[in-house]
Amino acid sequence: MLSRVADSLYWMSRYIERAEHTTRVMAVKLESMIEQTPQDAAASWSRVIEALTGELTLDATQDAFLTTRKLAFDRENGAALITSLSMARDNARQVREALSNEVWENLNRLYLRLAPVTMDSIWVHTPARLFREALEDMHALEGVTYSTLSHGEGWYFLELGKHIERAQLLGRLLDVHFRGPRDGSQNMPKYFDWLVLLKFCTAFEPYTKLYTASIRPQKIAEFLLFDPEFPHSVRFSVDRVTDALARVAPGAPPARRAAVERLAGRLKASVDFGQIDDLMSGGIAGFLADITRQCEKIHETLYASYITYGAETVL
Amino acid sequence: MQHEVFANTEDFGGPDIVAGTGRISKPGVDAPYANYELGKPFDEMFSPDGQARATYAAIDSRVSRLPLEELNRRQQAVEQSFLHQGITFTVYNDNQATERIIPTDLLPRIVTAREWDRIERGLTQRIHALNLFLRDIYTDGRVLKDGVVPRSMIYGSKHYRREMRGIPVPHGAYVNICGSDLIRNEAGDFVVLEDNLRVPSGVSYMLANRDVARRAFPAVFRSMGVRPIEHYPLELLATLRSLTPFHEDVSIAILTPGVFNSAYFEHAFLARQMGVELVEGRDLLVNDNVVYTRTTSGLKRIDVIYRRIDDDFIDPLIFREDSALGVPGLFNAYRAGNVMISNALGTGVADDKAVYAYVPRLIRYYLSEEPLIDNVETFLCREEKSLQHVLGNLDKLVVKAVGESGGYGMLIGPHASQAEREEFGRKIKSDPDNYIAQPTIQLSTAPTFVGNGVEARHVDLRPFILHGSETKIVPGALTRVALKRGSLVVNSSQGGGSKDTWVLGQ
Numbered sequence: 001m002l003s004r005v006a007d008s009l010y011w012m013s014r015y016i017e018r019a020e021h022t023t024r025v026m027a028v029k030l031e032s033m034i035e036q037t038p039q040d041a042a043a044s045w046s047r048v049i050e051a052l053t054g055e056l057t058l059d060a061t062q063d064a065f066l067t068t069r070k071l072a073f074d075r076e077n078g079a080a081l082i083t084s085l086s087m088a089r090d091n092a093r094q095v096r097e098a099l100s101n102e103v104w105e106n107l108n109r110l111y112l113r114l115a116p117v118t119m120d121s122i123w124v125h126t127p128a129r130l131f132r133e134a135l136e137d138m139h140a141l142e143g144v145t146y147s148t149l150s151h152g153e154g155w156y157f158l159e160l161g162k163h164i165e166r167a168q169l170l171g172r173l174l175d176v177h178f179r180g181p182r183d184g185s186q187n188m189p190k191y192f193d194w195l196v197l198l199k200f201c202t203a204f205e206p207y208t209k210l211y212t213a214s215i216r217p218q219k220i221a222e223f224l225l226f227d228p229e230f231p232h233s234v235r236f237s238v239d240r241v242t243d244a245l246a247r248v249a250p251g252a253p254p255a256r257r258a259a260v261e262r263l264a265g266r267l268k269a270s271v272d273f274g275q276i277d278d279l280m281s282g283g284i285a286g287f288l289a290d291i292t293r294q295c296e297k298i299h300e301t302l303y304a305s306y307i308t309y310g311a312e313t314v315l
Numbered sequence: 316m317q318h319e320v321f322a323n324t325e326d327f328g329g330p331d332i333v334a335g336t337g338r339i340s341k342p343g344v345d346a347p348y349a350n351y352e353l354g355k356p357f358d359e360m361f362s363p364d365g366q367a368r369a370t371y372a373a374i375d376s377r378v379s380r381l382p383l384e385e386l387n388r389r390q391q392a393v394e395q396s397f398l399h400q401g402i403t404f405t406v407y408n409d410n411q412a413t414e415r416i417i418p419t420d421l422l423p424r425i426v427t428a429r430e431w432d433r434i435e436r437g438l439t440q441r442i443h444a445l446n447l448f449l450r451d452i453y454t455d456g457r458v459l460k461d462g463v464v465p466r467s468m469i470y471g472s473k474h475y476r477r478e479m480r481g482i483p484v485p486h487g488a489y490v491n492i493c494g495s496d497l498i499r500n501e502a503g504d505f506v507v508l509e510d511n512l513r514v515p516s517g518v519s520y521m522l523a524n525r526d527v528a529r530r531a532f533p534a535v536f537r538s539m540g541v542r543p544i545e546h547y548p549l550e551l552l553a554t555l556r557s558l559t560p561f562h563e564d565v566s567i568a569i570l571t572p573g574v575f576n577s578a579y580f581e582h583a584f585l586a587r588q589m590g591v592e593l594v595e596g597r598d599l600l601v602n603d604n605v606v607y608t609r610t611t612s613g614l615k616r617i618d619v620i621y622r623r624i625d626d627d628f629i630d631p632l633i634f635r636e637d638s639a640l641g642v643p644g645l646f647n648a649y650r651a652g653n654v655m656i657s658n659a660l661g662t663g664v665a666d667d668k669a670v671y672a673y674v675p676r677l678i679r680y681y682l683s684e685e686p687l688i689d690n691v692e693t694f695l696c697r698e699e700k701s702l703q704h705v706l707g708n709l710d711k712l713v714v715k716a717v718g719e720s721g722g723y724g725m726l727i728g729p730h731a732s733q734a735e736r737e738e739f740g741r742k743i744k745s746d747p748d749n750y751i752a753q754p755t756i757q758l759s760t761a762p763t764f765v766g767n768g769v770e771a772r773h774v775d776l777r778p779f780i781l782h783g784s785e786t787k788i789v790p791g792a793l794t795r796v797a798l799k800r801g802s803l804v805v806n807s808s809q810g811g812g813s814k815d816t817w818v819l820g821q
Contacts, residue, residue, distance in 0.1 A: 002611075003611055096580075251612030306612075
């Protein structure tokens, strides 16, 4: 596979994952805010903004309308839903020949549907509805991707992009909930916020099946970090990354392959053998930061090994 | 969504699609042809007395019976489908990038088996002569020594590539992919307006339009025995393969300028349809005169490049050094015979305005045959007899400077003032070699759906000729349409659209 094609597939997939994450968080947030006091809703918005954009907002009275615009439709915002989708589509367009018609058309149609949406038009109805519908389209996109593309090297680059991104997004979301507020206020997440966190990750029902409906932060952390079977757990994504790395660049020199696989193995070990009790006694922020760092390192090494390597090194 | 069904039950058969059920639509009178103007130009659908030609009877019968809303609905569904498929080009203004589809018309343009036979034989003859000519001027130069074509015209052409001299080209096939623009004159004969021998585009629209017309009129399509064109990518692949001696395991790539090029959709489309790599200049590198692509597993050798980049940009070491699209060292790899480039470099010398005028003579010179398809009548001012004719008829002719394009250095005689004509006449006399003249060109008109009915619009015809170890012309073409009423400009950049072309089996 051409390195440039692998690069575009990888980024297309990362951006789609980011868009889907944003969409899901927005849908849940807009649905749940009506049940919160204004203060709690504002604190919750602050966490969402930080998780999605990395920005620290000290303003405790977040306006839902403006925040939604910023997070979903503001093209100036590099992390906005529409920006991610547009980037995903630009990458897809560059590798049209590596995608099926179905994948391209689903993605293109989704973008063309969301591109002209104005805040006023969604605010007159139930704002969450647009995000729910977009989420359905994204699930359809995921479905056609799974069922119309050969599960060869290209597909595994999509997997890599999706799960490296997902692990990091999850890490950030957990971090803002477990680390406590940075603005010095005492707005620690409450019972309802933990429930919402599970819903941000479509994890509520899978969680209750395992732990019953008793909502306990420690169990939530354990589930979202270490569950081996739930698709939105960090460990699940790390497993997919490890699997995918074994399937890409089959002809690459062993030394190059080893460099990436070693890093993935190390990351896998830290989530396979992580103990939630150890983490809860103070180390969760450090652990999450370490996961993020390891993901970044894997990304860099993946690129150096298969995509941006100097031609002179192989001639 | 892509395969939205337009058809209602009638589209799958029934009495109404049988031609000649008694109802005769009159252009300029009956809906939907109330605004259909028949003028001096040849009309594809109606004879001068307003009778629908037999080939269009089935279409006429179907179109006349479909309510306008239904035609509009089908038109919109087509546009949606193009947008979703990404069959678009991007227009930039004020930092705003807008994606537009190239408008496509529902109604097919029909070419009879007899007409096609002549076109096919004529274009085959023409591509042979043009390739012989290219081989000649890049090797012995016999045609120049014999004085058939003036030496200065070739060596002075900015598309002549000195670097190509003496380089062997497989099968002598310099031009492997050609798109010739034909028009139908007032007498109803097809003539060649222009040959595109460099990087002709549009074939993806030919194929996309087929999808459109077939879905818009399924029963009519089926009843008429339209010849298939879907094998074009296979033929193209075979043509490219025939350029290398190794037929097994040939590694072929399409070289595209990238996603910002207006024909990018076509490049990606052809790569997918043929199952070959789509590469950009930055994916390729040359080492020891061998071309490689950078893959995730390492470097992979490339044997044949179907380039969709102009000569000038292909190799910054040899041609334009500011080109970021090309590949340094590519030309040397080509010269060394380690990679085939298609079309060969330097083919543009044979499609400029001056050489165009010589093509009929080239056919006689190389093939000892009379041209089966004529050129648009062209007067070369470098020849004394023609010069006198041109100077005496400036009010009837279009005069063009051979080195110019895009309408510069041009006199449109019938629209110019007496003073302008006199001024231009002096220019011609002072440098006759630089000018050619043609009668004002009429394009035929064809029925085109315009929203509130069907009107006549000017069309041309671009078939695609493949030429490797053998010559193949898929029985179809891109019919370009000037969508503005009365306009003769069919270019997509200036309000042109396109429509499907049905070549009939008998």
